[in-house]
Amino acid sequence: MKIPAELLYSKDHEWVKVEDGRAVVGITDFAQDQLGDVVFVEVPEAGAELGVGDGLTTIESVKAVSDVYSPLGGKIAQVNEELGDAPQLINEDPYGKGWIAVLEIADAAELKGLLTAEEYKKFLSEEA
């Protein structure tokens, strides 16, 4: 299970990559593995304002429908349109081409509520 050291994580199995006041968001390798073959991603709407824990998108595998909650508050600056036609990118490259959205971080203090790679790894081992 890949858990890149440079990213931050939520307990809902999202990852966050902070770049110049913006946050790239996706789901973790663990999350995509749990879902199985992803067959549908509802691409979020750019411009929408989200609070922490608001629904960011819905990801569907063959058998399951899963909501992805925003790990941070902010405005959606960019969305990964490619997921509309290629939802499997979430499985194939969860930390790369499978990114979901870029948020303009509203309150940098919220980053403190996220887990480091070490903490997320520990969280996973406790959950299992």
Add this chain to the structure above:
Amino acid sequence: MQGKKTPLFASHQKYGGKIVEFGGWLLPVQYSGIIEEHAAVRTKAGLFDVSHMGEIWVEGRDALAFLQNLVTNDLAGMKNGQIRYSPMCYEDGGTVDDLLIYRYGETCYLVVVNAANIDKDREWMIKNMAGFEAVLTDKSDETAQLALQGPLSTAILSKLTGEAVADIAFYHFIDDVAVAGKKTMVSRTGYTGEDGYEIYCAPEDVTHLWESIMEAGREEGLLPAGLGCRDTLRFESCLPLYGHELSAGISPLAAGLGRFVKLDKASFIGREALVRQKEAGLPLKVMGVEVTGRGIARAGYPIKADGRVIGTVTTGSPAPTLGKNMALALVDAAYAEIGREIAVEVRGKEIAAVIVAKPFYKRS
């Protein structure tokens, strides 16, 4: 996670199965992936652990009369070694379960029931035994079962037995077949819409059989297959799943299984209610649906037309062989016509869909 384990539980873990709870059992939903396993069964072969299924034996002078009263299909005229599918109904025509009935002899039948319904079915059967000279034995815990499904199943199974399994006709079985040195019963049945076999054996033999079949099927591309693709495979073939297309509230007539309901046979439980349903016309019918808009219908989602709810999705998912999103839905009979445009409500949004013919997939 809590649930009963089949004798193959350790093998599922060894083969990388992702374990989920299903109908009280801990079983693999997938190994390598639902889509890959689905494709293997359609084009090569897949091996399923279906040991959770229930096996109830009915023996005695009145075994046939007892079963004839119990189920909607007509079992008269069955020969030894033959199998018949049948719904089993309540007095009001609602469905207790759907079954496979194996005829071993004039006074001996094996009834194979859905895992989640074993206790309910056995109790229902016992409740309706009065006046019949028959003995019922639930051997579910002493019976393991594998399903080898897919076009290469015969080639694979033939490597492990001297019996001419290729000659077993569809919905027939042979008993006392040595497969990989173990005593089994082999039937030409399945729940995938493909050719294949179901292999019944003792729990202590099933791991050896599983390993032997996996080994024998290596060059054919046999994959271990989980519950996930079992569901997508049966769904494409529009085989009903109890609790979805059939239930206490959905009669076999509403489910479109009229060919397994022989209203002209002598009295059976539910007959009067089913006759009335047929005469009055069914208010709701299980229909096939293709989702033409962007979205996936799921069980429980509303079906809409003319601005109102006209039905509910009973099963919905991608159909991997078709590359389309399909659904089975219980809809108002007034809308139950092929070609009718409807909508599926997906998370508050109406997604375009159309009623289509069943099954979605038929093997050539």
